[in-house]
Amino acid sequence: MSKIEVPRTAPVPLADLVAMNTEVEQDVRAAWDGIIASSGFIGGEAVSQFEELWAGSCGTDHAVAVANGTEAIELVLRALGIGEGDEVLLPANTFIATAEAVVLSGATPRFLDVDPATLLVTPEIVRAAITPRTAALIAVELYGNMPRMVHLAHLAASSGIALIEDAAQAQGSTLNGRAAGSFGTAGCFSFYPTKNLGAWGDAGCVVTNDAAVAAAVRSLGNHGRAPGDGNAHQAIGRNSRLDALQAVVLTAKLKRLDEWTAARREAMEIYRRTLNHELVRFVEIEPHVASSYHQNVVLVTERDAVQEQLRRDGVRTGIHYPVPCHLQPPYRRYAQGPLAIAEETAGRLLSLPLFPHITERQIEYVCDCVHRCLDQVAGRSRGTRRSYG
Ligand SMILES: Cc1ncc(COP(=O)(O)O)c(C=O)c1O
Missing domain, CATH: 3.40.640.10 (Type I PLP-dependent aspartate aminotransferase-like (Major domain))
Structure with missing residues (x-):
């Protein structure tokens, strides 16, 4: 490797x-x-x-x-x-x-x-x-x-x-x-x-x-x-x-909020142009919504491995949220059955760096790291498929 x-x-x-x-x-x-x-x-x-x-x-x-x-x-x-x-x-x-x-x-x-x-x-x-x-x-x-x-x-x-x-x-x-x-x-x-x-x-x-x-x-x-x-x-x-x-x-911050939100939106445009891999997709924004992009969340294959590799590459990420509320122990009593999408996506969510002062070079670096990591994941799964013929 x-x-x-x-x-x-x-x-x-x-x-x-x-x-x-x-x-x-x-x-x-x-x-x-x-x-x-x-x-x-x-x-x-x-x-x-x-x-x-x-x-x-x-x-x-x-x-x-x-x-x-x-x-x-x-x-x-x-x-x-x-x-x-x-x-x-x-x-x-x-x-x-x-x-x-x-x-x-x-x-x-x-x-x-x-x-x-x-x-x-x-x-x-x-x-x-x-x-x-x-x-x-x-x-x-x-x-x-x-x-x-x-x-x-x-x-x-x-x-x-x-x-x-x-x-x-x-x-x-x-x-x-x-x-x-x-x-x-x-x-x-x-x-x-x-x-x-x-x-x-x-x-x-x-x-x-x-x-x-x-x-x-x-x-x-x-x-x-x-x-x-x-x-x-x-x-x-x-x-x-x-x-x-x-x-x-x-x-004091409210005076700058519009400017900071615009900077987040610009950063997201760079992410969307740059991050393009079959094993990752952005969470879709509803039509007619101008999101404040509090988090830049993607759904990614082999999330935990990708997150760990990014950590080694110096890229900090988050997971919002790894366990849906109805599966947290104190709240299980309120669960009325499985919730397929919330449960399945919780294992693939990954929040990538996003903040008003992020630079284009930082975003390119993050995307580059994600691409390299996912190429390895894709290679592994092709290998697995071959070996099971
Ligand atoms: C979706 C959502 N709801 C509620 C809260 C609770 O806010 P606080 O931490 O200020 O009590 C937060 C923030 O942490 C949140 O992200």
């Missing part, structure tokens, strides 16, 4: 957060000085300002900042009165937090299979799963790709169930020009540091056009307080508030 020479383009990280954070560092330091001077560390002007900007960016009437993306989903479910005795539909191939939020709300998760090309739920899959106990669908905008949200919204409305968007991975994604998060009763975002819009700690947000949902989420995330009266508690809530440091980081 010939040894690959590692050129100066390696190592290639899966993501480069330092480059993004360095860009906003000066803005954040300046804003942070003001926060120290006022000593208003949680909520306050910085948080309200970010909420206004994020609602504007999503095209919704309201944005309520919360502590993280998991609680954004859980608080929306609770705000909608969804809990014990209710079933909530969600895809099996999501980050575990989507399912976790459903269980924490008291409701029962019902896992769905997905389309093999896009890895997203479709209206057909959802329609077939709705029962009289279904209270909501959580549509996950996986990797920044968006399901057929207009159809799903009609289906949800005609079926009398809520549509909640898990837009944790879709900051900056649009469908026909309309932002992720704005199609459902509410959209839930995570601003975990590795997200396209990432804080310097945990952070999340709920966006909605429904004033009552916004008010309920705000109250539930602030110990169930009644508006305007810090000592009146109208519900058993929790502490899920955003702090001012995260708000100023997010405000």
Whole structure:
């Protein structure tokens, strides 16, 4: 086996957060000085300002900042009165937090299979799963790709169930020009540091056009307080508030989000032009979606061997996600049977390096490494076929 020479383009990280954070560092330091001077560390002007900007960016009437993306989903479910005795539909191939939020709300998760090309739920899959106990669908905008949200919204409305968007991975994604998060009763975002819009700690947000949902989420995330009266508690809530440091980081990064998203899209064009092998294919983007490309996910033969070879070549990759939610031990009790596509694709998913500052040479290097590795895989399988004649 010939040894690959590692050129100066390696190592290639899966993501480069330092480059993004360095860009906003000066803005954040300046804003942070003001926060120290006022000593208003949680909520306050910085948080309200970010909420206004994020609602504007999503095209919704309201944005309520919360502590993280998991609680954004859980608080929306609770705000909608969804809990014990209710079933909530969600895809099996999501980050575990989507399912976790459903269980924490008291409701029962019902896992769905997905389309093999896009890895997203479709209206057909959802329609077939709705029962009289279904209270909501959580549509996950996986990797920044968006399901057929207009159809799903009609289906949800005609079926009398809520549509909640898990837009944790879709900051900056649009469908026909309309932002992720704005199609459902509410959209839930995570601003975990590795997200396209990432804080310097945990952070999340709920966006909605429904004033009552916004008010309920705000109250539930602030110990169930009644508006305007810090000592009146109208519900058993929790502490899920955003702090001012995260708000100023997010405000500074939001100014650059369009530019960073454009850079991700350009990088994906280079990947699509350069990566071309019979044993690998990109996850398909739904028509009319401009993905934020939170992850660049391909389906590849002999994934584990390819990942290990790439590691040796200095290329960092990820797997989002190796085990579907319904097969994770604590969630098996909710599984209603095998989910063929989610289970089969989990063994072939591979996330390749993608971040706004990635260079063309880095992408070419990654593609070159993948090609060489897959040529070896193809050679091996031809050899195997020959030997079994
Ligand atoms: C699809 C999805 N849903 C929910 C979450 C939960 O967000 P957080 O980690 O901020 O709680 C994440 C992020 O990690 C995610 O990727």
